[in-house]
Amino acid sequence: MNKEFSIHWFRQDLRINDNPSLNYLSTNGDNIVCIFIYDEINCDRQLGSAGKVWLHESLNYLNEQLDNKLLIFKGDPQKIFDEIFNNFNVKKVCWNRCYEPWRIKRDFKLKSNLKKKVNVKTFNASLLWEPWEITKNDGSPYKIFTPFYRRGCLNYKLPRKPESQKISFFNHTMKSINVKDLHLRKQISWEEKLIHKWKIGESHAYNIMKSFFSEGIKDYSEGRNFPNKKNVSRLSPYLHWGQISANQLWYEAEKVRPDVSEENIDIFKSELGWREFFYNLMYHFPEIQSKNLQTKFENFPWDENNNYLECWRRGKTGYPIVDAGMRELWETGYMHNRLRMITGSFLVKNLLLHWHNGEHWFWDCLCDADYASNSASWQWVAGTGTDAAPYFRIFNPITQAKKFDPTGEYIKRFVPELKNIPTKYIFEPWLCPIDVSDSIGFKIGIDYPYPIVDIKQSREKALNAFSSLKTVNYEK
DNA sequence: CCTGGAGTTGTCCTA
DNA sequence: TTAGGACAACTCCAG
Numbered sequence: 001m002n003k004e005f006s007i008h009w010f011r012q013d014l015r016i017n018d019n020p021s022l023n024y025l026s027t028n029g030d031n032i033v034c035i036f037i038y039d040e041i042n043c044d045r046q047l048g049s050a051g052k053v054w055l056h057e058s059l060n061y062l063n064e065q066l067d068n069k070l071l072i073f074k075g076d077p078q079k080i081f082d083e084i085f086n087n088f089n090v091k092k093v094c095w096n097r098c099y100e101p102w103r104i105k106r107d108f109k110l111k112s113n114l115k116k117k118v119n120v121k122t123f124n125a126s127l128l129w130e131p132w133e134i135t136k137n138d139g140s141p142y143k144i145f146t147p148f149y150r151r152g153c154l155n156y157k158l159p160r161k162p163e164s165q166k167i168s169f170f171n172h173t174m175k176s177i178n179v180k181d182l183h184l185r186k187q188i189s190w191e192e193k194l195i196h197k198w199k200i201g202e203s204h205a206y207n208i209m210k211s212f213f214s215e216g217i218k219d220y221s222e223g224r225n226f227p228n229k230k231n232v233s234r235l236s237p238y239l240h241w242g243q244i245s246a247n248q249l250w251y252e253a254e255k256v257r258p259d260v261s262e263e264n265i266d267i268f269k270s271e272l273g274w275r276e277f278f279y280n281l282m283y284h285f286p287e288i289q290s291k292n293l294q295t296k297f298e299n300f301p302w303d304e305n306n307n308y309l310e311c312w313r314r315g316k317t318g319y320p321i322v323d324a325g326m327r328e329l330w331e332t333g334y335m336h337n338r339l340r341m342i343t344g345s346f347l348v349k350n351l352l353l354h355w356h357n358g359e360h361w362f363w364d365c366l367c368d369a370d371y372a373s374n375s376a377s378w379q380w381v382a383g384t385g386t387d388a389a390p391y392f393r394i395f396n397p398i399t400q401a402k403k404f405d406p407t408g409e410y411i412k413r414f415v416p417e418l419k420n421i422p423t424k425y426i427f428e429p430w431l432c433p434i435d436v437s438d439s440i441g442f443k444i445g446i447d448y449p450y451p452i453v454d455i456k457q458s459r460e461k462a463l464n465a466f467s468s469l470k471t472v473n474y475e476k
Numbered sequence: 477c478c479t480g481g482a483g484t485t486g487t488c489c490t491a
Numbered sequence: 492t493t494a495g496g497a498c499a500a501c502t503c504c505a506g
Contacts, residue, residue: 393486
């Protein structure tokens with residue numbers, strides 16, 4: 001009756017294929033029982049709204065894959081494991097590692113406690129290289145991407161090859177709560193909208209990967225800059241939740257030669273390298289989410305302006321490309337990378353609002369919200385990171401729009417009130433002559449806002465603020 | 477320890 | 492119209 005089994009603890013590895021922990025248990029012939037624990041107790045930041053929706057759908061999908069054998073728990077993992085050990089005959093507990101500082105702290109303690117009772121094994125399922133493996137020769141962490149990637153990663157051993165096998169799951173008699181009992185969904189229309197934009201689950205991730213490597217990758221290095229083109233993979237949410245692995249993507253990219261140029265392949269792989277870099281930074285600088293990596297920014301004169309912030313969040317800044325990006329985020333739980341830079345730069349440089357505001361909003365709205373990538377990228381945009389853009393690199397939303405959305409189609413897709421404006425004026429609708437706007441029944445200031453800040457003045461203000469910071473730092 | 481080259485994604489002005 | 496340099500100086504990194 002009380003037959004011995006081993007536990008695979010699902011975390012951010014919500015897949016069956018290329019799952020090292022599952023493969024290990026399966027190869028050993030263990031009776032495998034899968035659990036998921038929703039831990040709101042030990043984390044330093046609750047999941048964002050979009051992340052909760054994604055998780056809810058993913059768990060339902062995963063449970064189906066497992067013939068409804070997935071066990072769902074909520075609470076402190078230590079207590080949950082204690083309870084399981086008291087009632088069942090557990091042989092091993094295995095999981096794939098996570099790297100968020102709060103998780104490292106929790107798991108370190110948990111692992112040593114569990115080890116007193118059972119065998120515990122952990123694996124790397126989500127990174128190409130462990131963050132502690134890639135360091136400079138003197139053992140200290142890299143702070144610049146290029147040497148990190150070229151010398152640190154590419155000269156290190158090859159990433160683990162993806163490996164899949166048929167896994168069978170034990171017919172256990174354990175009881176747990178249901179996915180809906182986690183209350184990840186609030187049943188509001190915003191969530192419905194998100195779900196209709198995505199097919200959530202492991203096999204969908206695989207299909208998207210396949211179609212990306214037969215289409216988008218061909219002009220990836222150029223096309224990825226254009227939000228209206230289909231050259232980016234849009235796999236980031238799946239990658240975050242482990243529905244596809246970085247290793248699968250890495251080696252799939254190797255397979256498309258010679259149909260795809262070396263440059264496209266290399267640039268795609270380097271994007272995976274950026275993800276590694278962010279995890280590496282998070283590992284070595286665990287306060288990356290809250291503290292400026294460059295300490296001189298402690299003195300930076302950020303503005304506080306709730307009106308500006310709300311305009312930015314809702315996509316009502318009066319700059320069409322910025323508003324389109326912010327509304328893409330709200331409508332779809334995703335934002336094209338080019339837009340993440342444009343909207344980020346606008347918040348931090350033109351509105352002079354603290355990058356924490358942007359980091360929080362993105363965390364709440366992005367399906368791919370990732371502790372490492374989100375924090376590190378915001379620090380990059382703000383210029384507070386280790387490998388930051390020069391402070392004078394301030395994106396001009398008009399120039400960027402003309403360059404990367406020349407037909408205005410992306411803008412019109414997400415800012416429908418501008419859909420009848422001639423392309424000539426779509427980037428600066430306040431310049432649209434009266435006779436033109438009258439003829440299409442458009443009223444600037446009513447149908448669409450005037451710009452909330454002047455681009456030239458706000459740029460000057462930012463340049464002054466950033467250079468004053470330099471002086472302050474110098475005098476110290 | 478010293479040296480020298482380099483640093484994701486830009487903008488603006490000038491010739 | 493367009494191409495090139497300035498925008499700061501600093502720190503990082505490897506030889």
